[in-house]
Amino acid sequence: MNPAPRPNQPKFELFGDTLSGRVLWLTVAIILIIELVVMLPGLGRERQAWLWDRIAHAHLATYPLAQSGATLSPQAQDSLLSFALDDEIILKEPGQPPLTLRTTRPIPPIDRSAVLTDETLWYSTWRAVIHLAGLGGREMQIIAPSPLQPGAVLEVTVNETPLDADLHAHAEHAFTVTVIMALVTGLLIFAVLDRLLVRPMRIITTSIINFREDPEQESASDLSWLANRPEDEISGAARELKSMQDEMRAALWRNARLAAVGTSVAKISHDLRNILSSALLVSDRLESINDPAVQRASRTLVSAVERSAQLVTRTVDFAREGPPPVVRSAVPLHDLVDEAALVVAPVNSGVAIRNEVPAPLVLSLDSGQIYRVLVNLMRNAAEAGCKTITVSTESRGGVTRMRVADDGPGLPLRVQDRLFQPFTSSGRYGGTGLGLAIARDLIRAHGGDLVLEETGPRGTVFAMDLTISETQI
Template sequence: MDASPLHDGSAVPPDRPASAASLSSRLLLLTILFVMLAEILIYLPSMARFRISYLEARIELADQAALALLAAPNGMVSAELENELLRNVGGKLVAMRRQESNALILSDRQELPMLGKPVDLSKWMWWEAIVDAVVTLSGNADRYIRVVGPSPRDPQTRIELVLPTAPLAEALRDFSWRIFSLSLLISLVTAGLVYLSLQWLLVRPMQRLIGSIVGFRSAPEDARQIIRPSARRDELGLAERELRVMQQDLRHALTQRARLAQLGIAVSKISHDLRNMLASAQLVSDRLAASDDPTVRQVAPRLVSAVDRAIALCAQTLRYGKAEERAPEPEIIALRDFIEDVAAGLGLADDGGICWHNAVPEDLKLPADAEHLYRVLNNLMRNAIQAMPGNGDLRAAAAVSNGEVVIEIADTGSGLSETAKSHLFEPFRGGRNGGSGLGLAIARELVRAHGGELELVRTGPLGTTFRVRLPGIG
């Protein structure tokens, strides 16, 4: 056996997937991927917000620098103090504008390039902030940026400053690295917790189910391979309980099948030996039939009939117990002439008691295995003859309907009993007129092998009709 039994009745799968292809590994990777994706969606607005906060902080420092300029006599400061104020702000130019006064300006007196549209911190849009942050982080922004915003002290006062973008880009890179590190840590912790949870709740129970299935497949006769359901009340618990029921039913069916197979072999051997014995009895009964004793001559036909039925039963049992029928080898058959040959083989042309009617169209043809079809029709017509001892009408008809060839065999016998009807196509149970029922069972198997169906249309005191449906040409 490839699978080794465990204490709980399951077995380890012999061909476990590689670690990278296992369900657990895929769940872990997907969890990390999805958490990182969520962090990216969070990161972009966070980066834009960080950039706005950075610029607001510079506006506040610029406002403080402007206050220092206001406190100076005549609004004038030395070049050293002006450079120190600008260095503290981190900008190249600071301006404060009030409605009732002129602008106060701090500048490092360097010529600045042409500046683009200013960033107004009083009315910014989040998608514009995200785009500007990405452009700054990628290094494609201008060397300087002009920022306009209200003073933290007085909303009526506006502060303007010019900042180099290099320090802002560096700050964004530091912020991005911290966010990435934190996101990776959160992803790993989250993925680990999800992995352990799924491993405990789903993967291990599924591995147990798979182990039980593989072990049961390897040794269905071993009762230890039947899974022992856990006390779970969820879907997996239901799957375990249903799997146990299925395994028990299948084990019972396989055991019964094995016993029936052994019984069938024994019956076949008995039938074979019994047929040889009955052959000797048939010779004796034939000699008794030729006796001059009136009493013997009266009893002999019944004895001969009983021996013939016993031999036929043994022969049918042996045929049924053999391997399954070969696959059909269809050929085009002219049905009217074919049925006429079957009737001739049964002696209908020479039997004056039974009136034979062949109502099959002369041009009707169908694809079928000749040997199989002969056995089917021979069985149906022979049964019909036996149902009409002495005299009656036997009729064969056929037609094409919905791409099928429909053949009907009808007799005017006394019909089938209720027991025969309820077990009509069951071997050894559905026979008519004392038969074994093997003929109808075999006939139905042969018809179904062609993709058709054999069915009882009607039965009663006025007769019985069987219908054979077979696929037509094309």
């Protein structure tokens, strides 16, 4: 057997109201949010690094003066402070007077002070977010020990404008990298999800739509390819869907041919009944001849004609489209069972029919249809060789269950699974295989069901549920 051909490569549907597009952009959004959350502590570290750089540059600017004890002119101090990006530097060393460098430019009032040794990463991150939002101060004093000389402490006054520019540049770079990573990662994840989930869902959905539009036409092999994938939940669903579609197509094929059979039989039934009527008239005349051999042949002919008429009638009834119409009326069920027994008992004089249905029980039923069901079940039991048939009822919760039990040999195991399928005979001679199928349809038209409750060497029990309320007379 040739393997199912591989379907075309998937088409990425990145935009529009599609499952694949939503998967992509949801993945990108989630990754972007995660990356942005991870990026925030990086802004805090960037701010701390900038402040520590100011401390290191300030000590480098004052270190030669602290070692030599020389003094600088205001212009030289401005040059050093410009190098350090500071407005004022105060160096405090153990055992030495403070060394101060101050710009000649006017210094705005200090908005806040920061002791770097006391700042946490989370606080620095919060301050970085404030700077990005444009809510930071303009002048700031930094207090921190010198990273170049143990014991030395620096107090540096700086303008925060360069810090704002540095944080903005860092945030823009990090955001650009984050967006690129989110898009690339989202596309990769989307490709995997589209391959494993979205595309199989599209194949299953397409198969369902095609099956709904034309259930008898087998679609392309995409579903077969999906069902033949390695074992997982989706391939299992595809196999079950394919199996269901195959069974439905087979059922539709059978039903179409049954409908064709019913239409054909309905067209010829009238003429066939006339032919059978003529045969019955001839057989009646043959029975009047005083010849035992002729009489035996006439009885055989009558039996064959009656079976032929039954086959035509049951086939037409079963092939009729739609459920049988139900015309309800108040039916004394005990009397209806007696009427059905009169039809079965004279033909099979060795069969006893026990009617255990309560006499006052009246149900809203179609008497003609229930009569046909009872006659069919009783006749089947009698022809199977039983001696006693018992009809009883049981009522529970507004549902009346009627049982037809016999003491016959039971049903063969080979027919039990297909008992209610049309044209499936129970094995007796002359059976059409339509009686039980029609009987079940009649009970289901009443809102109940006909089931085989039990069967075995001690007998068979059929039960029918009649889901209607009881009334008393």
